[in-house]
Amino acid sequence: MTSPAALQTIAVVGAGTMGAGIAQLCLQAGYRTLLYDVSQNMLLRGQQGIDAGLGKLVEKGRMSATDRDAALERLAITHDLEKVQADIVIEAVVEKMSVKHQLFIDLAAINSTATILASNTSTFPITQLAAPVPHPERVVGMHFFNPAPLMPLVEIISGVTTAPEVSERVRQLAVALGKKPVLAADAPGFIVNRVARHYYVESLKALEENVAPLETIDELLESAGFRMGPFKLMDLIGVDTNFAVTSSLYEAFHYDPKFRPNRIQQQKVDAGHHGRKSGRGFYQY
Numbered sequence: 001m002t003s004p005a006a007l008q009t010i011a012v013v014g015a016g017t018m019g020a021g022i023a024q025l026c027l028q029a030g031y032r033t034l035l036y037d038v039s040q041n042m043l044l045r046g047q048q049g050i051d052a053g054l055g056k057l058v059e060k061g062r063m064s065a066t067d068r069d070a071a072l073e074r075l076a077i078t079h080d081l082e083k084v085q086a087d088i089v090i091e092a093v094v095e096k097m098s099v100k101h102q103l104f105i106d107l108a109a110i111n112s113t114a115t116i117l118a119s120n121t122s123t124f125p126i127t128q129l130a131a132p133v134p135h136p137e138r139v140v141g142m143h144f145f146n147p148a149p150l151m152p153l154v155e156i157i158s159g160v161t162t163a164p165e166v167s168e169r170v171r172q173l174a175v176a177l178g179k180k181p182v183l184a185a186d187a188p189g190f191i192v193n194r195v196a197r198h199y200y201v202e203s204l205k206a207l208e209e210n211v212a213p214l215e216t217i218d219e220l221l222e223s224a225g226f227r228m229g230p231f232k233l234m235d236l237i238g239v240d241t242n243f244a245v246t247s248s249l250y251e252a253f254h255y256d257p258k259f260r261p262n263r264i265q266q267q268k269v270d271a272g273h274h275g276r277k278s279g280r281g282f283y284q285y
């Protein structure tokens with residue numbers, strides 16, 4: 001392994017809600033960043049999102065136009081997985097274990113054994129994720145929060161096989177990105193998603209039982225001090241992603257009913273009402 005200072009190139013795999021935000025953050029911090037997605041459309045949307053995100057910083061006077069242009073010059077996008085070679089790959093694709101496994105196996109074949117493979121998974125134990133990957137000691141959890149350029153916390157998760165120097169390098173990278181890293185145990189959902197799950201699950205149950213309309217539930221929780229009500233937050237996260245996370249935790253906790261996914265949310269996913277990213281979720285955008 002090279003020293004942390006030698007971490008120079010970052011590849012972000014998955015250009016959706018999280019991948020585009022993470023790539024923006026890396027660019028802002030001065031890293032050469034390669035963004036990859038299987039979908040050409042998502043790749044272009046991701047690039048536009050980064051452009052818009054940096055543009056907002058310029059508008060607000062938080063970044064100069066020159067620095068924005070330099071950041072955009074450090075960005076490369078690709079639709080060709082063979083080109084995804086970097087010192088660290090941060091994976092932010094759909095929350096499906098089989099997809100993440102295949103991707104890491106493919107990335108391991110393309111990259112050197114020193115390349116760190118970090119996952120932004122919300123729920124999957126890193127030990128399970130690393131198991132079929134050649135050189136599993138370089139697989140680590142690096143869990144950002146949405147929106148990635150703004151939220152300060154990053155959970156760093158070591159699996160049983162993760163080398164301590166790998167998690168340390170990732171912790172140092174999080175600091176270099178201006179984040180507050182927190183080391184979390186390799187348990188399903190780590191810390192935040194495990195605890196926060198009930199914010200969504202219980203609110204959906206209240207909606208299902210006609211306790212109150214969703215707008216009222218949101219308003220009440222916001223007036224109680226939460227920055228966003230649960231339904232607005234699910235729309236921001238992605239209703240599909242939030243549903244996948246709940247389903248994964250339900251399974252991981254051996255079908256404990258307190259994590260049971262809700263039919264109302266399932267229907268939203270089936271209808272393609274995935275939240276802000278699709279123009280409609282619990283609210284219309």
Ligand SMILES: NC(=O)c1ccc[n+]([C@@H]2O[C@H](COP(=O)([O-])OP(=O)(O)OC[C@H]3O[C@@H](n4cnc5c(N)ncnc54)[C@H](O)[C@@H]3O)[C@@H](O)[C@H]2O)c1
Nearest residue numbers: 014016017018038039042092093094095121122146237241
């Ligand atoms: N949305 C959130 O608030 C949030 C927060 C923290 C972590 N996460 C986690 O981040 C990951 C991504 O979530 P998201 O909300 O950005 O999802 P998203 O649906 O917005 O984007 C997922 C992207 O992955 C791409 N993709 C799918 N399969 C791929 C493959 N094999 N190779 C390359 N790209 C592929 C899709 O085309 C899509 O662009 C998930 O693991 C999720 O649990 C999400």
